[in-house]
Amino acid sequence: TVERTLVLVKPDGVRRGLIGEVISRFERKGLKIVAMKMLRLSREKAMEFYSVHKDKPFFKDLVDFMTSGPIVAMILEGDSVISVVRQMIGSTDGRKAQPGTIRGDFALSVQENVVHASDSPESFERESKVIFSDEDYVNY
Ligand code: CMP
Numbered sequence: 001t002v003e004r005t006l007v008l009v010k011p012d013g014v015r016r017g018l019i020g021e022v023i024s025r026f027e028r029k030g031l032k033i034v035a036m037k038m039l040r041l042s043r044e045k046a047m048e049f050y051s052v053h054k055d056k057p058f059f060k061d062l063v064d065f066m067t068s069g070p071i072v073a074m075i076l077e078g079d080s081v082i083s084v085v086r087q088m089i090g091s092t093d094g095r096k097a098q099p100g101t102i103r104g105d106f107a108l109s110v111q112e113n114v115v116h117a118s119d120s121p122e123s124f125e126r127e128s129k130v131i132f133s134d135e136d137y138v139n140y
Pocket of ligand 1: 058
């Protein structure tokens with residue numbers, strides 16, 4: 001089934017010059033980019049985006065981190081793209097993520113883990129609306 005997912009290159013990924021590396025992996029996999037933008041999240045948007053974690057002890061640090069610099073957001077489309085992209089990014093904790101995954105190859109932290117990707121169709125619906133509007137999608 002063709003699905004869509006939301007991917008963010010987080011502020012650490014942008015600072016480290018990994019935007020191209022991340023996009024390149026998804027392109028080589030055969031996934032289609034149907035929307036993309038670079039932006040800096042406001043505190044309000046970051047809190048809304050990560051609202052499921054609002055009661056976690058790491059929530060404030062996460063919001064501070066996610067607003068510390070620009071991010072690159074993209075919507076990817078492809079067969080089973082949600083689970084495919086989750087496999088390609090690896091476990092949340094960069095120290096535990098498998099080599100060959102984005103986090104396994106580029107992250108050594110649980111917070112500064114280079115990328116985010118939606119974990120379900122419901123998360124995609126919610127998260128994509130925090131960042132993108134209907135006009136941002138390109139048909140091709
Ligand atoms: P992400 O996949 O974007 O989803 C929630 C984010 O919170 C996660 O990646 C990390 O950046 C961060 N995070 C998750 N767990 C922890 C933790 N235990 N300590 C600090 N940050 C965390």
